[in-house]
Amino acid sequence: MPEMARAQDAPLTADQTRNTAQAIAELKDRFGERCATSAALREQHGHTTTWLKNQPPDAVVFAESTEEVAETVRLCAARKVPVIPFGTGSSLEGHVNAPFGGVSLDLSRMNSVLEVHAEDLDCRVEAGVTRKQLNSHLRDTGLFFPIDPGADASLGGMAATRASGTNAVRYGTMKDAVLALTVVTADGRIIRTGGRAKKSSAGYDLTRLFVGSEGTLGVITELTLRLHGQPEAISGGVCPFPDVNSACKAVISTIQMGIPVARIELLDALQVRACNTYSKLDLAETPTLFLEFHGSEAGVREQSEMFSQIAEEFGGGPFNWATVAEERTKLWTARHDAYWAGKTLKPEAQIMVTDVCVPISRLAECVSETVEDIAREGFLAPIVGHVGDGNFHVQILVDLDKPEEIRRTEAFVERLALRAIEMDGTCTGEHGVGQGKRKYLRREHGDALEVMGAIKQALDPGNIMNPGKILPQS
Structure with a gap:
């Protein structure tokens, strides 16, 4: 299996095992059947659409309110038990894996559209609301929410991974769509990062700090989102x-x-x-x-x-x-x-999906070099992309029973990531870092990685929030 998954597969100490068991017992007392430990459910919350090794949590808690999220995080923080936020599980880089065990905090039942302000072109939703659910709710208002990744992802997960989609070239990405967040921090506090005003100069922009943080700084429980009028x-x-x-x-x-x-x-x-x-x-x-x-x-x-x-x-x-x-x-x-169409090309294979993004002026060069690389390797690897903003995806069909094929695929993905970075682009335009792309961040960000680490340490000194993601040392 891929190197990153193996490297994060660390055994727990006796103290960690004991603390986790105690935390789960307390969560079961509090949430009853909404704290589940069955093997099938835990494996489902380890990963879905990724080829990274499945690393299931020790338990899954189904929260139904921001207060329940805060209560769960406080209990886990007291025993230094990892918390892994979970929306719909559609991420592609191992974001919901639990390499150090812990509790998967499933927000799918927090799926209410709380407010729609049609006159102000905004709304407030719980994190478990999906993009299709929101647009169905908005159908009679003349408004719509434009960010549309391929999966029917949860809006909390979309904010956490700074998702985009086919409409990004005109309407932007989640960083442009989110006005404010309600976040539960690593010590269980509930904070609000902004308001409904279209702009503000008051203090640090905490909203955009949490957008794209992939659950490593806190748990997003509510979002205030920009809406747009349906075009004529x-x-x-x-x-x-x-x-x-x-x-x-x-x-x-x-x-x-x-x-x-x-x-x-x-x-x-x-x-x-x-x-x-x-x-x-x-x-x-x-x-x-x-x-x-x-x-x-x-x-x-x-x-x-x-x-x-x-x-x-x-x-x-x-x-x-x-x-x-x-x-x-x-x-x-x-x-x-x-x-899913790509899988029909070789049904017995696993798809390894990767993405990069480059300045639009370098798009043709980057795609052409990638096409040549695919041809040299003899891969079955269709290309599809949101090319209007320089972002494209490669879907390599890999036989996981052939170690040499896996090795060649990993080497190709690395060449692609480094090619994009060398063109002043990024190793991921919208999939996020998770586990799969952590090793490229030093090349892309240099010393800025230490600043990210300092932010993580300040907001999550116990390193309980989705550890093993984004930062190489976490």
Whole structure:
């Protein structure tokens, strides 16, 4: 199995084992059946969509309020027992593994939409609310929440990993969407990091400190989120290209010309083939861009025509676009199902998914070098990405029964991460660090890693909040 998973598989001391047992006994007294210790449930809370080794917690607590989260954290803090926040388990870098044991704090039952202020374009939700649930709740208000990672992730988990998705090129990521948080800190205090005002100069920006902290500084229990009005008109469609490089250059030109594209996604030929099979599409099996434009009727028509001209300059087209909602929904459902579509290419294999992000001007170069690397290795590895902001994913299909194949895959992932960093990019644009990408942070952040460590030490001196994630020494 991957090196990082092995390195974090540490036995507990006798004191740690005793403290954990005592904490679980107290949690069972307090929560009854909502403190579970069955092997199947613990394994489910270790990981789902990752190839990292499953490291289950010692117990799972299903909290139903911020106060119950605080109570659980205080009890665990008193005995120095790790706490691992859990939303839906859709993360890809081992975020919910428990390498040092402890308690998985499942927030899925905290799933109420608490307030919607349509006139102010914001809402307040509990952390267990999922993105689809929120948009279903907002359907009759004329508003929507635009951040859309492929999975129906919980909004608390999305904030914790600084998630984004297909709409990020126009609407930003979770760091742009979150106005305020309610957080339970490592000592069990309940704090509020901001308010509903659209801006503030009052004090440190604690909201953005916790957004992206992956549960290592505290447990997010409530979020105040920006909303957006449903656009008057939406058009979208697909545009084939002769090769990946041409498609990427068309993306770069589109962004640099300031065309306000809402979504612009790349699928290489192999990913298109997988989506055709899984989602019953009939696209030409060639590198393809999926696009969507939001605005007025005249605006989306003009934007679509401008993109068509750009695509033609780079050998792409025709750009087939439509305003029929059912047609667009079918395309974007296929895009969001790219992970599961990829598995159809080699059903017996495990998918190792990784992502990087580079400045838009380096996108074509980074993707082209990655395509060449995949070809040299002979991998079955489709590419798909939110290329409008320089972010793309590679899904390598790996036979876990072949150690040499695992070794080559790990080496490829490392080359990709370092390639992106050397291009002034990042080892992860949206998956997060978790366990899988900790070893690249020194190269990316240098001495700033010590500042992160100092923040962690100040807010979590007992190192109980999701230990073994982000920081190499945690």
